[in-house]
Amino acid sequence: MEGFCCCNKKSFYSFKPRLLSLNLKISGNSKLIFALVVFLTMGFFLISTVEANEFENTLKDLGNKSRSKIKLAVKALGNMGNPAAIPVMEALKEKRLRISDNDSLIILNEAKDKGYDALTGQPVELGSLNLRKPRINNAVRRLLSTAIGKLKLFSDDPEIRLSAARDLLKRSSNNLVELIEKALKKETEDEIRNLFLLVLAKEGLNSDDKSKRLQSIKTITTLGNNDFKTILEEVLEKNEEDEFLEKDSEIRDAASNAIAKIEKRQFVKNQAANLFYGLSLGSILLLAALGLAITFGLMGVINMAHGEMLMLGAYLTFVVQNLFKEYLPGYFELYLIAAIPVSFLGSALVGIILERGIIRHLYGRPLETLLATWGISLILIQTIRLVFGAQNVEVANPSYLSGGVEVMNGIVFPYSRIAIIIFVVGVVISIWMLLQKTSLGLQVRAVTQNREMASCMGISTYKVDMYTFGLGSGVAGLGGLALSQIGNVGPELGQLYIVDSFMVVVLGGVGNIAGTVAGALSLGIFNKFLEPVAGAVLGKIIVLVLIIVVIQKRPQGLFSLKGRMVDN
Amino acid sequence: MIKQIIKLHSLKGWLFTFSLLGIAIILLPLLNIFAPENSFLHIPDYMFSLFGKYLCYALVALAIDLIWGYTGVLSLGHGVFFSLGGYAMGMYLMRSIGKEGVYKSELPDFMIFLDWKELPWYWWGFDSFIFTFFVILIMPGLFAFIFGYFAFKSRIKGVYFAIITQAMTYALMLLFFRNNTGFGGNNGLTDFKKILGYSLQEPSTKMSLYILTAIVLFIFYVVARFVVQSKFGRVLTAIRDSENRVMFSGYNTLNYKLAIWTISAFICGIAGALYVPQVGIVNPSEMQPSNSIEMAIWVAVGGRGTLSGALVGAGLVNGAKSWFTVAAPDYWLYFLGILFIVVTLFFPKGFVGIFSRLRIKRKGNQNG
Structure with missing residues (x-):
């Protein structure tokens, strides 16, 4: 499973050039486009202004042969406050800046095989140029860090300030303390303020002033996350004679108190994350098991090819995605919406064909049906393998589902998973409505309860079987669509989920939606809570063993209807 | 007698x-x-390893026929009993490598790789063949007895039982895949050198193993035939046809089902133990749920409830598998899938059923 992802890489290169006083917000992580836009606008509108000329000249000084000139230029750029200097300075710091014979600055990409002109933004042919490396040393690099930090901390774009604050937190910043304090005074956004406070607290911990240290620990207690645990633990370290390195007991107490608070907070966070990811897993299991439970309850047959309906749904989503890419690139983002009916109907159609062609003929022989449907699943898997290849195919998230919402510091709930949970709720409600409020649903329930009697009352049971099987397969197809958004899509996709979805059905009892919902969610959440304690594999084994134990007490499932039936 | x-x-x-x-x-x-x-x-020479393998499969099919064909309990977990027998034998073979392994250590190679210093307790005793022999006889049966006791006691039957056995298979496969479980993880146990002091590379050893397997198969065939034709076997068939009526007639079906289930697992374990020295490896993929389902289809193809059919089916399906994986590997799964469907749809009595139908027809023609 994908973990907690953090994607602030994008925001790094997007900001409002203050000099241009234009609200130019450039998104996307392509430096090239960014630089192109910034510098072309500069070239057209502002080349004649004195300020721009001064900036440009100072920028050019970064490539000067004299190290002291470079130092002066770095300091000046830091004071000018023009964020356009950031990429150049970063390139210089990371040894990606080159100077050509006619003194223009060239920024190389990370692989150092392509480059562009820092001023014009035009790509340049590297082979034809005689490039010189600027001479920098650690002193210059320190100055550069300060200047870059300064530019970022005072940027007008809160996203840049945020990412700068996060960067500061990761490394030592003792030479920037004054700067940060200044920035803190100006800062209006709470999130960034908190980060600044933490950065200062981290530095303040090393100060000689006791009250300052206590204050720092206090800040960390209220705002700090797990990363601060090691720092606090250092305070509590002992030497070889078992004496505390830290002599002041007040500070030690404060630190251990802070650790306890942080741990408690982290525990709550972890539980929240477990709950969310458990719900997410449960909702996927639910989509996989829902159709299975309906068909199993109705016809008493186990459809081993049910997992392959998931796989078909995922591959249909893949096909729709490719069709959009090919024919409607302008509406590409909408492919997922279009894929919903396609994956439902496609899987439903295959399900109906199977029911008509094979399963109907095995009525009353559930074990044979199990084997025959297993055979079907083998054929489906191999067909997909021959058509699409044995490798996983790539289904891209549309932009509105990529990324996530950070609910707490360090815990991100991806949009795709949130969307799936909402989607599943929608599907469950529609199926419930279908079963409870329509005449087809009434017939389905009648046949589930007593096939012969329903048939006597004039319900055409074979039609009900067909529609229900189509419905179950279609829902599985929707499950495949959901899965394609968070996992790999490959021919064996269905096999991964089939055992789990059987477990849901066994746990929830057949033929009732409430049982399936409860079974799926409890299985998903239980799995996720067990995982950190027992490890993924052992957790799964424990769950399976527990289900076998549960079945001892409730052989017909946890939520089955009570009855005194003799089945034969 | x-x-x-x-x-x-x-x-x-x-x-x-x-x-x-x-x-x-x-x-x-x-x-x-x-x-x-x-x-x-x-x-x-190489054919004997292949034949030996088929004979082991036939033994498995025999075991499944007893529980499925005669008692009507479809198990999707026989791969586990097969593997348990196989792992027990594999552990003995690992121990008898001695210091001839890659790392020249007393411990099996994979333990050195995991940086283990001493043998885990559950590996104790496997240096002795006698001990291993008894483990092979007892472990799969014991495991099946415990599992079956709980499953049959709560009257899990039909597809529920099939699903539960599949879940058990899946759980055990995951367990054996873990490196820390101590059975070689993903790679399983392999690189065997000797059995009872004889080199496993020698054609004569392979031949002896093959002959041994054939004799064991023969013995168990006779035993199985004896079981199904005894009164006990009649009750089993009755359970298959209508368990409730058997219960209402005063039989405790739990005991009958549990007994045949345990016997079936016992035979399967022996098959696994004979299989491992002949193929030279045992790993958790033997426990894949798909393997166990494939075992059921051997019996279905040959014909359920006939014993001889199970043997024929195992031979036919595995012969076809060997041929396909060489000649047309892409189409093996198609063949297998179609086999599953065609046999269940059109030949519920399997291969043997076709023959007996033909024979009845011929007799009918003679009479008429």
Whole structure:
């Protein structure tokens, strides 16, 4: 499973050039486009202004042969406050800046095989140029860090300030303390303020002033996350004679108190994350098991090819995605919406064909049906393998589902998973409505309860079987669509989920939606809570063993209807 | 007792069975030794490993036929019993490598790789063949007994039972895949050198294992035939046809089902133990749920509830598998899938069923 992802890489290169006083917000992580836009606008509108000329000249000084000139230029750029200097300075710091014979600055990409002109933004042919490396040393690099930090901390774009604050937190910043304090005074956004406070607290911990240290620990207690645990633990370290390195007991107490608070907070966070990811897993299991439970309850047959309906749904989503890419690139983002009916109907159609062609003929022989449907699943898997290849195919998230919402510091709930949970709720409600409020649903329930009697009352049971099987397969197809958004899509996709979805059905009892919902969610959440304690594999084994134990007490499932039936 | 056994088959039947055994353990080895190298009668050495493998599969099919064909309980977990027997044998073979492994250590290679310093307790005793022998006889059966006791006691049957056994298989496969479980993880146990001091690379060892497997199969065939034709076996068939009526007639079906389930697992474990030295490896993929389902189809193809059908089915399906994986690997799964469907739809009595139908038809023609 994908973990907690953090994607602030994008925001790094997007900001409002203050000099241009234009609200130019450039998104996307392509430096090239960014630089192109910034510098072309500069070239057209502002080349004649004195300020721009001064900036440009100072920028050019970064490539000067004299190290002291470079130092002066770095300091000046830091004071000018023009964020356009950031990429150049970063390139210089990371040894990606080159100077050509006619003194223009060239920024190389990370692989150092392509480059562009820092001023014009035009790509340049590297082979034809005689490039010189600027001479920098650690002193210059320190100055550069300060200047870059300064530019970022005072940027007008809160996203840049945020990412700068996060960067500061990761490394030592003792030479920037004054700067940060200044920035803190100006800062209006709470999130960034908190980060600044933490950065200062981290530095303040090393100060000689006791009250300052206590204050720092206090800040960390209220705002700090797990990363601060090691720092606090250092305070509590002992030497070889078992004496505390830290002599002041007040500070030690404060630190251990802070650790306890942080741990408690982290525990709550972890539980929240477990709950969310458990719900997410449960909702996927639910989509996989829902159709299975309906068909199993109705016809008493186990459809081993049910997992392959998931796989078909995922591959249909893949096909729709490719069709959009090919024919409607302008509406590409909408492919997922279009894929919903396609994956439902496609899987439903295959399900109906199977029911008509094979399963109907095995009525009353559930074990044979199990084997025959297993055979079907083998054929489906191999067909997909021959058509699409044995490798996983790539289904891209549309932009509105990529990324996530950070609910707490360090815990991100991806949009795709949130969307799936909402989607599943929608599907469950529609199926419930279908079963409870329509005449087809009434017939389905009648046949589930007593096939012969329903048939006597004039319900055409074979039609009900067909529609229900189509419905179950279609829902599985929707499950495949959901899965394609968070996992790999490959021919064996269905096999991964089939055992789990059987477990849901066994746990929830057949033929009732409430049982399936409860079974799926409890299985998903239980799995996720067990995982950190027992490890993924052992957790799964424990769950399976527990289900076998549960079945001892409730052989017909946890939520089955009570009855005194003799089945034969 | 002996009289009863003799009565199991007609004279023709016994002659047929013994001639098959004779071909397997006398004629084929003789052809290997005495037929000239390039004549079409010559059986090359490698064939005996293959035949031995098939015979092990046939033994598994026999076990499944007892529980499924005669008692009507479909198990999707026989791969586990097979693997448990196989792992027990594999552990003995690992121990008998001694210091000839890659790391020249007393411990099996994978433990060195995991940086383990001493043998885990559950590996104790596997240096001795006698100990291993008893583990092979007891472990799979014991495990099946415990599992079956709980499952049958709560009256899990039909597809529920199939699903639960599949879940068990899946859980055990995951368990054995873990490196820390101590059975070689993903790679399983392999690189065997010797069994009882004889090199496993020697054709004569392979031949002996093959002959041993054939004899074991013969013995268990007779045992199974005896079981199904005894009163016990009649009750099993009755359970298959209507468990409730058997219960209402005063039989405790739990005991009957549990007994045949345990016997079936016991046979399966022995098959696994014979299989591992002949193929030279045992790993958790033997426990894949798909393997266990494939085992069920051997019986279905041959014909359920006939015993002989199970043996024929195992041979046919695995023969086809060997041919397909060489000639048309892409189409093997198609073939297998279609086999599953066609057999269940059109030939519920399997291969043997087709024959008996033909025979009845011919008789009918003669009479009419």
